[in-house]
Amino acid sequence: MTKHKNRSVQILSMGSYLPKKKVFADELDKKLGKKSGWVFDYSGVHTRYYVDDETAAQMGATACKRALENAERSIEDIECIICASGSMQQIIPCTASLILEELKCNTNPACFDINSTCLSFATGLDIAASLLDNGRYSNCLLVSSEVASKNLNWDAPKGAILFGDGAVCALLNRASANENSFVGTSLFHTYPEGAHFAEIKVGSNLPAREYCEDRKADFLFKMDGPAVYLGVLEHIHDFLKEFEQLAERSIKSYSAVIPHQGSGLGLQRMQKRLKISDQRFINIIHDYGNMIAASIPLALHLMIESGRIQRGDHVLLLGGGAGLGMGIVELCY
Amino acid sequence: MTKHKNRSVQILSMGSYLPKKKVFADELDKKLGKKSGWVFDYSGVHTRYYVDDETAAQMGATACKRALENAERSIEDIECIICASGSMQQIIPCTASLILEELKCNTNPACFDINSTCLSFATGLDIAASLLDNGRYSNCLLVSSEVASKNLNWDAPKGAILFGDGAVCALLNRASANENSFVGTSLFHTYPEGAHFAEIKVGSNLPAREYCEDRKADFLFKMDGPAVYLGVLEHIHDFLKEFEQLAERSIKSYSAVIPHQGSGLGLQRMQKRLKISDQRFINIIHDYGNMIAASIPLALHLMIESGRIQRGDHVLLLGGGAGLGMGIVELCY
Structure with a gap:
């Protein structure tokens, strides 16, 4: 990129x-x-x-x-x-x-x-x-x-x-000329070796009309949690390095990193790996769980409401998802 | 807009x-x-x-x-x-x-x-x-x-x-500076009175696991064709007028209008209403049917391959869809 x-x-x-x-x-x-x-x-x-x-x-x-x-x-x-x-x-x-x-x-x-x-x-x-x-x-x-x-x-x-x-x-x-707010460097990659780590197979390949109790699991959410976590782990270093080069700054220099709230354990390990303090690494999973795409904006909303994120603060939205996708967006609120 | x-x-x-x-x-x-x-x-x-x-x-x-x-x-x-x-x-x-x-x-x-x-x-x-x-x-x-x-x-x-x-x-x-190609004026509107004219209800409101033969029709595509057509008809005049004002030209002035290939009858009526010649109003439904979102690009692809649309030609992609949505995109190929 x-x-x-x-x-x-x-x-x-x-x-x-x-x-x-x-x-x-x-x-x-x-x-x-x-x-x-x-x-x-x-x-x-x-x-x-x-x-x-x-x-x-x-x-x-x-x-x-x-x-x-x-x-x-x-x-x-x-x-x-x-x-x-x-x-x-x-x-x-x-x-x-x-x-x-x-x-x-x-x-x-x-x-x-x-x-x-x-x-x-x-x-x-x-x-x-x-x-x-x-x-x-x-x-x-x-x-x-x-x-x-x-x-x-x-x-x-x-x-x-x-x-x-x-x-x-x-x-x-x-934003008008006198406002500092912007959406900055953004980076998304998809790693297709993880295409089937998390799935709901229902769709044109598996129409709902084919539903039967024997195959019930095929019609519901299925996730290989460890595979997702290991998949993210394999790529996170290069991914963040590429981002830091594009953004010309370290992820540690941001006011807050708002990760996707995948799981409690995943968040703990990610925080340790990224070496970001509790104050800057936003973790709300205890009170809301993994709300799919709504997790990142809910965390952002709560941080804005509580005053932890203020106008002019530079924050990162960082996530991994099915696909296997990884993404990061720099936001000056 | x-x-x-x-x-x-x-x-x-x-x-x-x-x-x-x-x-x-x-x-x-x-x-x-x-x-x-x-x-x-x-x-x-x-x-x-x-x-x-x-x-x-x-x-x-x-x-x-x-x-x-x-x-x-x-x-x-x-x-x-x-x-x-x-x-x-x-x-x-x-x-x-x-x-x-x-x-x-x-x-x-x-x-x-x-x-x-x-x-x-x-x-x-x-x-x-x-x-x-x-x-x-x-x-x-x-x-x-x-x-x-x-x-x-x-x-x-x-x-x-x-x-x-x-x-x-x-x-x-x-496009590079010496190329004329562009995507120009685009206009999309959604008319929510038609939200249920065309549906597949399967999703979080109707999970596949609730499938039963008695309610089979609820899990399949359902369309009130006349309602869709009348819905489009009700809005098409104002919609195209708004587009023409934004684009500062008449839809009749384009080399080709590529409509969504909804149905044979719908296309005939639309062409008559818009008063656009056979040469300029692209109709491929006879050979392919309604291919949902793939209809418009297939028609564009065929017209480019046959030479009917050439570099520098100004064309319109025009469609109606579930939602009820209407959209038009001006393209200089």
């Missing part, structure tokens, strides 16, 4: 929605017939949220409304809705259209989905940055709304216990 | 793949127990292709290889693979990753999917144009690979008979 310019884009505001139903590690211990503490020990997740009657579109629309309220903007001002999620509400139409339907407005923004599984928000931010900086749109809602809980395989509990549901939206605006 | 600049992007080459299995209208007449001619009369589709043992990723990879060969480029030169399709091979990972796996190369481009159903290629071209013009990438493969045939509902044959499978790839490059 060659160097590219910073893109003048600002996150005006964020909003999020967590499902009403809170699920604690000890409830899952009981459900799974494990001894107390098993779920927490394996996942690092104390609390996660599962949808009850909420849909991805409803959660996404609520997150959008909250982001709009926080910026005192109206949905009628918005030119584009990008849904950047690893799970879709329906195969057709795109989830962004269904979010627009829930927003019940009188305008007709462009709607489309972007999917790179857990990296979708980071990919979406990178894409939106070029669309806005390039003058194609002046603003957009970038929303990750994830319902992981509906496709988990409880017969393979070490994968299932990691995940939670929820939605997060960022309202993006082309 | 406000006016945006032309983006210096060139389609270097294209490539396509059609499945081995050709399916003729009279075969479907027999399969459905209809009198000879029924399928053709309702669909305007004489021939369509259905996958046999091919996957979306294999078809997409072949289309990519052919595009690369046509430009005498190597996959190792490519920075990004964007799969822009309405059907995905699997829910996880993204189809672009699976295409990369099939391409068996030693490099690691960024991979992600874009989905706005039938508009995905047009949306993808619009997005890729900003990524390339903005300097984020210098090239990309934009590929639509569609397997429609696996999720059709043969108990609702008027929808099912329209569709065909196949893949098309465009190799895009940032």
Whole structure:
């Protein structure tokens, strides 16, 4: 990759929605017939949220409304809705259209989905940055709304216990000349040897109409957790070195590194490897679990709300996902 | 929407793949127990292709290889693979990753999917144009690979008979200063009153594991064809008027209008309404059917191959899709 310019884009505001139903590690211990503490020990997740009657579109629309309220903007001002999620509400139409339907407005923004599984928000931010900086749109809602809980395989509990549901939206605006905010160096790579480390096989290769109980596991989420972790480990050094060369600075020099919240153990090991302090390495998995693409923006939103990330701070969004994909986006908030 | 600049992007080459299995209208007449001619009369589709043992990723990879060969480029030169399709091979990972796996190369481009159903290629071209013009990438493969045939509902044959499978790839490059090629004015709107006119409900709202024969139709493609057509009809005038104001020229002034190949009847009516000659209004549905997002790029590819579209020609890609979405992209080839 060659160097590219910073893109003048600002996150005006964020909003999020967590499902009403809170699920604690000890409830899952009981459900799974494990001894107390098993779920927490394996996942690092104390609390996660599962949808009850909420849909991805409803959660996404609520997150959008909250982001709009926080910026005192109206949905009628918005030119584009990008849904950047690893799970879709329906195969057709795109989830962004269904979010627009829930927003019940009188305008007709462009709607489309972007999917790179857990990296979708980071990919979406990178894409939106070029669309806005390039003058194609002046603003957009970038929303990750994830319902992981509906496709988990409880017969393979070490994968299932990691995940939670929820939605997060960022309202993006082309930054004006007197604002420092930008989306900077971004780098994404896909390592196809890991294409099958994490899967939901349902799709044109495995239509839902072929469902049968004997093959139930094929229709649910399947992950080889150690393979994903080892895959990331194999590439992380070269990946970050390439990023540092492009960005012309060390990852240690950023105010915060917001990693994808894959698993408690994965986060601990990653932090140790990157040698980044607790203050700068953002870890929220204890309270929310792995929310697929919504994890990174939720962590960003919480850090902004708590004041740990302030205007002008330089932060990194860093993730690995199915594919096997790795991505990093530099953000000056 | 406000006016945006032309983006210096060139389609270097294209490539396509059609499945081995050709399916003729009279075969479907027999399969459905209809009198000879029924399928053709309702669909305007004489021939369509259905996958046999091919996957979306294999078809997409072949289309990519052919595009690369046509430009005498190597996959190792490519920075990004964007799969822009309405059907995905699997829910996880993204189809672009699976295409990369099939391409068996030693490099690691960024991979992600874009989905706005039938508009995905047009949306993808619009997005890729900003990524390339903005300097984020210098090239990309934009590929639509569609397997429609696996999720059709043969108990609702008027929808099912329209569709065909196949893949098309465009190799895009940032245009150099001495090239005229660009992606120009683009306009997309979503009209949420049509969010449920065309659906496959499978997703987080309807997990595959809930499949049962009694509710079979809910797990398959469902379309209210007249509602889609009337929805498009209601908005097309204002939509094109807005486009013409932004582009500062009439749609009649373009060398070619390449519409989404929705249905034979829909195309006829659209052409009549737009008052565009046979020479300029591209209609290939007779030989391929509705290939979801792959229809528009296939028509573009065929027109380039036959010499009907030449370097410097100004063409329009125009489509309607589920959502209800409408989109138009101005391309100087």
